[in-house]
Amino acid sequence: MPNYKCPTVGDCDRANAREVFVRLPGEDLKCPECSTPLVSEIAGTKTGPNKKLVAAGVGAAVVVIIGAVSGGLYYKKSHSESPDAVVSAQATPASAVVAAAAPASAPPQSASVGISPPDADITAQRKDSDAKLSNGDASGAESASNQVAAKEMVKVAIAQMSQGKLDDAEKELSDAAARDPKQSLVYYNMAVLRLKQGRTDDAFKELEASFLNGFSYFDEMQKDPDLDAIRNDPRFTALIKKYRTTT
Structure with a gap:
């Protein structure tokens, strides 16, 4: 019972x-x-306590928890395609703040040295070499190819001088002169090299050789700080007066 x-x-x-x-x-x-x-x-x-009330309380708690979890999942989903929003919703680490406040300094840039052959001239001569080779002019193609090689060597030598590698630059310019003995920029940049080496008399010889081989970059030369040490030298003034008026 x-x-x-x-x-x-x-x-x-x-x-x-x-x-x-x-x-x-x-x-x-x-x-x-x-x-x-x-x-x-x-x-x-x-x-004990009314089980219906307990069950109702437990159910309410489950609803709250599920709501909180689903809300979090919705936030994550709704922001999954917006990294900036997710980052802004999180605490920024102190290390990130320090990194943002102190950006890395840019690497030092090498100072411009000498006068570099125009890229357009190199491209034109390379096409000329290819055209001559296609037409069976092997000798002309080789000459044009040597002129291109000499100008490329001048560009390498200028880069080496800007890094203080004067011996390497001198060898590169000497090889360029062997490829194209009439390339005026070879001698001009050799004059710049001699000035860096403290060989002023030799620099004037190279500068005159450049003028004799058709140097035409007088406007660029006027802006070249590498020649500042000799601009007031009477020999420099005489060379400019002699060759700029005849070219």
Whole structure:
């Protein structure tokens, strides 16, 4: 037969005594002491707080947790294609702040040295060499090819001078002169090299050789700081007066 207890422990003597009431189906299910509805003692059923209320509370908590998780997933998804927004939503590490405040300094740039052959001239001579070779003019193609090679060597020598590699630059310019003995920029840049080596007399010889071989870059020469040390030298003034008026 079903057993029952009064749930009002503390307010009912029978509940305090844990008295068990046996009730048949249809009999009154109230405590004879305090008239409180009795609670069934069927196996597996425990007296205590209202289970419906507990279940409702647990359900509400689950809803809140799920809502929070789904909200987080939505935020992540909605911002997955916007890295800037994700970054802004996170705390910026101190190291990142320091890096942003102190950008790396740019590497030092090499100072411009001498006068470099125009790329357009090199391209034109290379095409001329190819055209002569296609037309069976092997000698003309070789000459044009040597002129291209000499100008490329001049560019290499200028880069070496800008790095302070004067010995390497001198060898490169000497090889360029062997390829194209009439290349004026070979001698001009050799004059710049001699000035860097402190060989002023030799620099004037190379400068005149450049003028004799058709040097035509006088405007660029006027801006070249490499010649500042000899601009007031009477020999420089005489060379400019002699060759600029005759070219």
